[in-house]
Amino acid sequence: MKIRTRLTLWYAVIFSVSLFVIGLLMYDDLVVEPRANIARHREATVDDDAGTDITQIILFYGGSAVVIGLLGGWWLTRRALAPVTRLTDAVKKIHDRNLHEQLPRTGNGDELDRLTEVFNAMTARLDGSFQRIREFTLHASHELKTPLTVLHGEMETTLADIALAPAQRERLSSQLDEVQRLARIVDGLTLLTKADAGQVQLARAPVPLHELVREVFADAQILAQPRGVQVSLVACDEVVVNGDRHRLRQLLLNLADNAVKYCEPQGAVRIELRAGNAAGKFTITNTGPEIPPEQLARVFEPFFRGDASHHRGVDGCGLGLSIARWIATAHGGDLQLASMPGQQTTVTLSLPLAMEREPSRFAAHSQQKKS
Numbered sequence: 001m002k003i004r005t006r007l008t009l010w011y012a013v014i015f016s017v018s019l020f021v022i023g024l025l026m027y028d029d030l031v032v033e034p035r036a037n038i039a040r041h042r043e044a045t046v047d048d049d050a051g052t053d054i055t056q057i058i059l060f061y062g063g064s065a066v067v068i069g070l071l072g073g074w075w076l077t078r079r080a081l082a083p084v085t086r087l088t089d090a091v092k093k094i095h096d097r098n099l100h101e102q103l104p105r106t107g108n109g110d111e112l113d114r115l116t117e118v119f120n121a122m123t124a125r126l127d128g129s130f131q132r133i134r135e136f137t138l139h140a141s142h143e144l145k146t147p148l149t150v151l152h153g154e155m156e157t158t159l160a161d162i163a164l165a166p167a168q169r170e171r172l173s174s175q176l177d178e179v180q181r182l183a184r185i186v187d188g189l190t191l192l193t194k195a196d197a198g199q200v201q202l203a204r205a206p207v208p209l210h211e212l213v214r215e216v217f218a219d220a221q222i223l224a225q226p227r228g229v230q231v232s233l234v235a236c237d238e239v240v241v242n243g244d245r246h247r248l249r250q251l252l253l254n255l256a257d258n259a260v261k262y263c264e265p266q267g268a269v270r271i272e273l274r275a276g277n278a279a280g281k282f283t284i285t286n287t288g289p290e291i292p293p294e295q296l297a298r299v300f301e302p303f304f305r306g307d308a309s310h311h312r313g314v315d316g317c318g319l320g321l322s323i324a325r326w327i328a329t330a331h332g333g334d335l336q337l338a339s340m341p342g343q344q345t346t347v348t349l350s351l352p353l354a355m356e357r358e359p360s361r362f363a364a365h366s367q368q369k370k371s
Helices: 003-041 050-091 111-159 166-196 209-227 245-261 320-332 361-370
Strands: 205-208 229-234 240-243 268-275 281-288 335-338 343-354
Touching: 003 050, 003 281, 050 111, 050 205, 111 166, 166 320, 205 209, 205 245, 205 343, 209 229, 209 245, 209 268, 240 245, 240 343, 245 268, 245 320, 245 343
Parallel strands: 229 268
Antiparallel strands: 205 240, 268 281, 281 343, 335 343
């Protein structure tokens, strides 16, 4: 039960009891005591209708007073709890990207105003903590790039030595793969941290999404060959969106790479691009283990890879879908993932179509590319 309703009920009970007590006192003063006095002095006869008249007066005026009191109590409690409602609505809107925003204060110094002040101080501390985490991650990833680049170059130079023994070559190749994996993790962390801090600038130009889809389809076929996965392009409508060509290609390639990696051996991956009235819809489906419902909400979290028993031996660091979601959101789009019990997982990407005023720029871009 809401506080407002509970306070109103309490107010109604107290108000009704008060009226009942007042009625009893009025009845005693206006009926019982006069009757006793008249009987004692024998000066007049008692009017039998007096009690009935008094009772009707009490019920009429008392009932009206109860109705007015209930309405007044409801209005008073609503008015008194309105700041609580506003504070609750404001707190609901708080997330890790707007912690610097202050909650509105009444300024009257009451309990709710002090509570709002405490909330503002708490969000300010959280904002500072998140900022320090971003700075640490950004600085750490930046400092790691140089030694990883040096290690990568030295290993490639060593592998180029024809006198290297086969066992040493195999060991160095494995180490080089791990260095490359670390470099991808560092690059992903750097991108997500800069994006979270608003430091990534995206180009805005008409991009033929259907061309990117065909390029990614060709890349996915190459990635699928070692696992025997069949990749098919079901449909590829002509779709033009406004955005950053490099980032959009990265988004599509991340989705295709994930679909192939987590597809069952000898399975199938279906790619589809459809043009809608206001948005283009890219869908990629693979056959593989079902993602439990409790994990669907976390698949876009950094480093989340679900059940390790199902993904053992699958290369990856859990940053691909996080980067994909950021790119989709930065382009005004939406990225959704659904997993069906029949061992089928579908990722759907929706991106708004390019504005009609820019077809000439797209045509010029296409002509330059063909020439």
